[in-house]
Amino acid sequence: MLTRSFFDRPVLEVARGLIGTTLLFEGAGGQIVEVEAYDETDPASHSFRGPTPRNRVMFGPPGHAYVYKIYGIHYCLNFVCRPGSAVLIRALEPVEGLEAMRAKRGGVADRNLCSGPGKLAQALGIDLRHDGLVLDQPPFVVQAADEVHDIGIGPRIGITKGADTPWRFVKRNSLFLSKPLQPTQPDL
């Protein structure tokens, strides 16, 4: 079980360390294969302009869930690290509670059950009620990786500001990513 000390480190270390860990929520979930890091120096981060009612959990103690609603429709799950920083959980390889997740996702292919932050939250049934919950107690279970994985790094997805910052971490060759890792482009 990952406890608070795991998250009380620089956010890039935590983000990289989360690839391969197991995330369960009420018994459903799987292996984390894609994350992104955000911190208060980063114009793309919710914490960039300081604390607000929405982002207050990002400025609280490490090891809690920061959940927000986006585009009026979807929810996104983050793990809070040091104050002002958090890791967005973007994709899981589904392992446990497959039937429960399929039911919540309306019968999409298994490879797309959790292949994006909004999909993942929907598959697990996470919403604003869970904003601020600690990660080392039920309904959350976060278990350390049992193997070393090949990690890929690239630019984050779906943002306009800070789009060139390579703070996206993926499990290389995973079939469950929101988007494949782009090969690095040669200079012109």
Added chain:
DNA sequence: AACTGGATCGTCT
């Protein structure tokens, strides 16, 4: 395979 627009609303300017 790549791109487009629509859904929908809390949050901050």
Added chain:
DNA sequence: GACGATCCAGTTG
């Protein structure tokens, strides 16, 4: 009052 750390269905090539 505009916009977004998204997803999906539809169209186009």
